[in-house]
Amino acid sequence: MFILSEEQCITCGTCVEACHNKALQIIDGALVHDPDKCNWCGHCLALCPRDAIMIDGDGYDVEDVEEFNMLTRPTPQQIRRQIMMRRSIRRFNEEEVTDDELSYILEAAKYAPTAKNGQDNFLLVVGTEEGRKEILEDSMEIIGKAGRECAETMPGLSAFFMMKYKMYKENGEDGLFYNAPVVIYVFSDNLLDGAICASTMMQMVDAQPGLGACYLQLAADPFNKDPELKKKYGIPENKQCAIAFALGHTDEEFFSSVPRKEVPVVLK
Numbered sequence: 595m596f597i598l599s600e601e602q603c604i605t606c607g608t609c610v611e612a613c614h615n616k617a618l619q620i621i622d623g624a625l626v627h628d629p630d631k632c633n634w635c636g637h638c639l640a641l642c643p644r645d646a647i648m649i650d651g652d653g654y655d656v657e658d659v660e661e662f663n664m665l666t667r668p669t670p671q672q673i674r675r676q677i678m679m680r681r682s683i684r685r686f687n688e689e690e691v692t693d694d695e696l697s698y699i700l701e702a703a704k705y706a707p708t709a710k711n712g713q714d715n716f717l718l719v720v721g722t723e724e725g726r727k728e729i730l731e732d733s734m735e736i737i738g739k740a741g742r743e744c745a746e747t748m749p750g751l752s753a754f755f756m757m758k759y760k761m762y763k764e765n766g767e768d769g770l771f772y773n774a775p776v777v778i779y780v781f782s783d784n785l786l787d788g789a790i791c792a793s794t795m796m797q798m799v800d801a802q803p804g805l806g807a808c809y810l811q812l813a814a815d816p817f818n819k820d821p822e823l824k825k826k827y828g829i830p831e832n833k834q835c836a837i838a839f840a841l842g843h844t845d846e847e848f849f850s851s852v853p854r855k856e857v858p859v860v861l862k
């Protein structure tokens with residue numbers, strides 16, 4: 595619900611100019627909001643110099659809004675270092691992921707941008723030993739089946755699936771989650787929303803000392819291959835799994851960044 599404090603609003607028009615959906619107008623000297631045009635992105639609220647606008651109810655909580663100063667952003671040098679030092683972590687130690695660490699990561703999911711502010715992401719957080727074992731067994735069966743089915747059409751992929759499946763079946767090796775204490779699956783109506791949500795959460799993983807993570811396309815695939823798996827774990831039918839990631843503490847220490855190829859760029 596859009597709430598306007600008429601006492602605080604000075605009809606300066608800042609919000610009207612900024613609204614890309616044209617959901618705000620000044621009519622007869624008063625600010626008027628059209629809920630049918632609004633996608634509830636909150637840009638008007640964030641820009642209002644008089645704190646005259648609020649969005650509350652219908653899943654939004656006024657208590658979430660925090661004041662901040664744009665000058666306190668991390669510097670480009672700090673962000674560059676964080677990007678370059680990030681590694682995929684596949685070796686986790688025994689240390690549990692704390693509730694505080696996890697809640698920072700889950701909060702980041704909420705602030706990820708989504709197309710048309712659809713906020714359509716849905717998370718499955720697997721944080722118990724039994725839960726992980728069950729989902730590993732279910733996923734490996736689907737990976738094994740997929741491996742057998744594509745043996746002729748995609749021999750390379752089939753061999754990869756069968757290698758993971760056999761490692762698990764014959765030696766009990768977890769080549770899917772790498773024995774991570776936590777696995778987070780991101781589902782969405784729109785795969786791009788899900789991928790961006792995961793990437794936003796990953797920023798918060800990297801910001802917490804000792805934590806590490808690895809994206810897991812291989813873990814996401816079984817949910818998109820077999821609708822029964824989604825049903826079993828309470829995932830809404832319309833959601834697809836964009837990606838999953840393994841999360842835990844690591845003892846790995848890194849002393850340098852790694853070389854990478856240039857991304858081709860066309861300048862016009």
Ligand SMILES: Cc1cc2nc3c(=O)[nH]c(=O)nc-3n(C[C@H](O)[C@H](O)[C@H](O)COP(=O)(O)O)c2cc1C
Pocket residue numbers: 680681682683684808809810811812813837
């Ligand atoms: C979309 C995506 C899917 C990935 N899926 C897997 C996966 O299923 N299993 C795995 O071990 N690593 C997976 N990775 C990790 C990549 O292998 C890794 O990012 C790449 O080798 C570069 O290494 P770095 O992340 O340490 O820089 C995935 C990465 C991305 C971006």
